[in-house]
Amino acid sequence: MATRTMAKALNDGLRAAMERDPKVLVMGEDVGRLGGVFRITDGLQKDFGEQRVLDTPLSESGIIGAAVGLAVRGFRPVCEIQFDGFVFPGYDQIVSQLAKLRYRTQGRVPMPVVVRIPFGGGIGAVEHHSESPESLFAHVAGLKVVACSNAADAHAMIQQAILSDDPVIFFEPKRRYWEKGEVGDDLAAAPPLHSSRVVRPGSSITVATYGPMVTTCLDAATAAVDDGHDIEVIDLRTLSPLDLGPVADSVRRTGRLVVVSEAPGESSVSAEVAARVQQECFFSLEAPVLRVTGFDTPYPPSRLEDDFLPDLDRVLDAVDRSMAW
Amino acid sequence: MEEPQAWVPSDPRSRPSHDQVVAGLKGIDEGGPELVQLLTPEGERTTDHRFDAYSADVGAEELKALYRDMVLVRRADREGNALQRQGELGIWVPLLGQEAAQVGSGRALRSQDMAFPSYREHGVAWCRGIDPTELLGIFRGTDHGAWDSAATGFHPYTIVIGNQCLNATGYAMGQRFESKVGDPDTGEATICYFGDGATSQGDVHEGFVWAAAYDAPLVFFCQNNQWAISVPLSRQTRVPLYQRARGYGFPGVRVDGNDVLACLAVTRWALEECRTGNGPVLIEAFTYRMDSHTTSDDATRYRLADEVELWKLKDPIERVRVHLVRSLGVSQDFFDGVEAESEALAVRLREYCRAMPSPGPERMFSEVYAEPSPQVEAQREEYLAYHASFDGEA
Numbered sequence: 001m002a003t004r005t006m007a008k009a010l011n012d013g014l015r016a017a018m019e020r021d022p023k024v025l026v027m028g029e030d031v032g033r034l035g036g037v038f039r040i041t042d043g044l045q046k047d048f049g050e051q052r053v054l055d056t057p058l059s060e061s062g063i064i065g066a067a068v069g070l071a072v073r074g075f076r077p078v079c080e081i082q083f084d085g086f087v088f089p090g091y092d093q094i095v096s097q098l099a100k101l102r103y104r105t106q107g108r109v110p111m112p113v114v115v116r117i118p119f120g121g122g123i124g125a126v127e128h129h130s131e132s133p134e135s136l137f138a139h140v141a142g143l144k145v146v147a148c149s150n151a152a153d154a155h156a157m158i159q160q161a162i163l164s165d166d167p168v169i170f171f172e173p174k175r176r177y178w179e180k181g182e183v184g185d186d187l188a189a190a191p192p193l194h195s196s197r198v199v200r201p202g203s204s205i206t207v208a209t210y211g212p213m214v215t216t217c218l219d220a221a222t223a224a225v226d227d228g229h230d231i232e233v234i235d236l237r238t239l240s241p242l243d244l245g246p247v248a249d250s251v252r253r254t255g256r257l258v259v260v261s262e263a264p265g266e267s268s269v270s271a272e273v274a275a276r277v278q279q280e281c282f283f284s285l286e287a288p289v290l291r292v293t294g295f296d297t298p299y300p301p302s303r304l305e306d307d308f309l310p311d312l313d314r315v316l317d318a319v320d321r322s323m324a325w
Numbered sequence: 326m327e328e329p330q331a332w333v334p335s336d337p338r339s340r341p342s343h344d345q346v347v348a349g350l351k352g353i354d355e356g357g358p359e360l361v362q363l364l365t366p367e368g369e370r371t372t373d374h375r376f377d378a379y380s381a382d383v384g385a386e387e388l389k390a391l392y393r394d395m396v397l398v399r400r401a402d403r404e405g406n407a408l409q410r411q412g413e414l415g416i417w418v419p420l421l422g423q424e425a426a427q428v429g430s431g432r433a434l435r436s437q438d439m440a441f442p443s444y445r446e447h448g449v450a451w452c453r454g455i456d457p458t459e460l461l462g463i464f465r466g467t468d469h470g471a472w473d474s475a476a477t478g479f480h481p482y483t484i485v486i487g488n489q490c491l492n493a494t495g496y497a498m499g500q501r502f503e504s505k506v507g508d509p510d511t512g513e514a515t516i517c518y519f520g521d522g523a524t525s526q527g528d529v530h531e532g533f534v535w536a537a538a539y540d541a542p543l544v545f546f547c548q549n550n551q552w553a554i555s556v557p558l559s560r561q562t563r564v565p566l567y568q569r570a571r572g573y574g575f576p577g578v579r580v581d582g583n584d585v586l587a588c589l590a591v592t593r594w595a596l597e598e599c600r601t602g603n604g605p606v607l608i609e610a611f612t613y614r615m616d617s618h619t620t621s622d623d624a625t626r627y628r629l630a631d632e633v634e635l636w637k638l639k640d641p642i643e644r645v646r647v648h649l650v651r652s653l654g655v656s657q658d659f660f661d662g663v664e665a666e667s668e669a670l671a672v673r674l675r676e677y678c679r680a681m682p683s684p685g686p687e688r689m690f691s692e693v694y695a696e697p698s699p700q701v702e703a704q705r706e707e708y709l710a711y712h713a714s715f716d717g718e719a
Binding site: 051066068069089096097102104108110141164165194240243 | 441468469471475491494495496497498528531532691695698701
């Protein structure tokens with residue numbers, strides 16, 4: 001197994017998907033010559049040409065709307081939205097057409113489109129460059145929503161998303177792009193796209209999270225050992241449909257759950273996890289389900305993002321509160 | 326009152342008055358000197374050197390076929406309207422007055438072409454071989470469009486205004502990527518239908534930008550029916566819509582949308598441009614919506630009866646009938662035959678509509694995803710069991 005950054009793992013995954021199927025297209029702003037502002041598509045246009053890697057007009061509704069039409073034609077477009085906060089001009093096409101064409105046509109028109117969105121904060125960026133809009137997509141029937149958290153998953157999940165006949169909104173934690181991990185090339189050995197996974201076993205409390213917060217929670221678990229807490233960390237990986245099984249199994253053993261995400265908590269993925277766990281594991285719970293999330297504010301100026309974003313200490317504080325119940 | 330002088334948009338010194346702007350749009354009753362017309366409202370066949378070649382093969386038999394199409398489409402439309410009034414349909418979207426724009430452009434299409442409609446294109450659906458009964462489910466609430474869009478070359482209706490312009494652009498890009506463009510006979514093209522109101526949507530603008538950037542074989546077919554529900558054309562634009570194409574770098578043509586022959590010829594030309602690789606093209610079919618926007622709307626609240634009366638004189642079907650009788654000597658038998666056929670179609674539609682079964686609740690959960698979602702599957706099982714628990718109750 002080779003060690004790669006998440007960015008390189010995504011790049012390799014895209015390349016493998018494009019080699020596997022000539023109908024796979026990569027499209028977005030600056031994805032060609034520049035290789036994307038994060039270089040995720042680096043070198044692809046050079047090797048696959050301008051008709052497979054499209055430097056599109058600056059137009060998010062255009063990217064998604066044209067991808068819908070290309071999918072009707074039999075292509076499998078992989079769209080890149082440059083930053084999370086820029087997806088909204090394309091949101092209409094995602095919600096109105098991409099999510100619904102299969103249902104509207106009773107399966108006659110599948111929509112094998114992937115929309116890649118670098119998301120989340122922690123990079124000191126200006127407004128609209130650090131948002132976590134995943135709950136807005138998870139709420140939309142017809143879409144599948146996933147978030148990778150490490151290089152190995154990124155490599156496998158992007159290929160699985162492209163192979164899927166459903167539209168997949170694919171969130172990439174941009175502040176983790178340069179973290180390295182071991183990446184295998186055997187796609188068949190990878191866990192299914194729509195599954196959550198225990199990434200650190202533990203016995204005293206369950207922490208469920210996804211995307212950029214997985215690393216934070218793993219760090220918290222390491223630190224908590226000194227306090228005598230053995231944290232089990234679950235990476236949700238797929239936000240819609242949610243694979244609650246491993247979370248529920250874990251809570252039945254530990255009796256305690258903390259849900260962690262960067263996104264504001266109200267009406268969110270974290271709220272969904274909390275609601276479902278209390279519904280399914282009510283008699284196993286020793287403490288109320290706690291959440292550690294971004295605040296219900298717009299994303300603040302970046303000098304305040306350390307206050308906005310859940311960090312190791314806020315996770316540990318919630319763990320302490322749960323354990324003390 | 327003196328007629329305002331026409332404003333020349335290309336002259337930077339020229340500043341239009343409000344009257345000139347409205348005159349530039351030609352109000353709502355005439356298309357201006359650029360209007361392509363091959364059959365006058367009085368039923369006289371005229372010539373247009375640019376488009377004569379694209380209608381030269383249209384003789385008496387072809388005109389009779391176009392007439393029949395329009396009569397049947399109108400009859401199906403009126404029956405849809407009546408079925409709504411009788412409570413059989415939740416809503417109907419009338420096409421009355423737009424038969425020539427839809428049949429003319431629809432009959433210009435070939436089997437290899439793809440059409441992306443809005444939601445009023447019942448006449449185009451007819452031309453793509455979709456039986457009017459297949460349109461009813463949307464308006465009765467039994468489905469979201471039951472036809473096979475790949476087999477018919479007719480995409481599902483799109484209700485969000487302007488979305489389809491980008492979807493059509495992507496499809497046409499695909500035709501080009503697959504090298505289906507270049508041959509005037511076998512080349513493929515796409516046509517996208519939208520209204521005057523849609524031209525104010527970002528997606529239509531973006532569609533124009535993308536289609537131009539990728540040389541997409543795409544005909545943008547705008548049916549300017551003068552009203553976006555209750556809002557007039559002057560609220561959407563300061564220049565005639567066909568002139569916008571120039572700003573995007575492709576040709577725009579304004580055609581008499583009530584002239585089926587001109588719509589056929591201009592669309593054939595535009596599709597040929599696309600087939601051979603010269604697309605995209607914008608066609609503005611200058612027409613009028615004779616009925617309300619939908620059956621939920623009351624057009625008498627926002628427009629004058631005089632305006633509607635004026636457009637009755639330009640009726641798309643009547644001018645063909647006059648031409649067939651006066652210039653081509655077509656006998657009454659033909660018209661009686663079409664009339665009888667249209668009544669039979671109406672009866673068939675009515676009977677079909679009333680017999681349409683409601684879908685069972687399992688339909689709600691089907692084909693949401695290609696790979697089933699555990700959540701949706703669980704909800705299906707739970708709800709169907711709950712539903713079944715009422716079996717046997719009165």
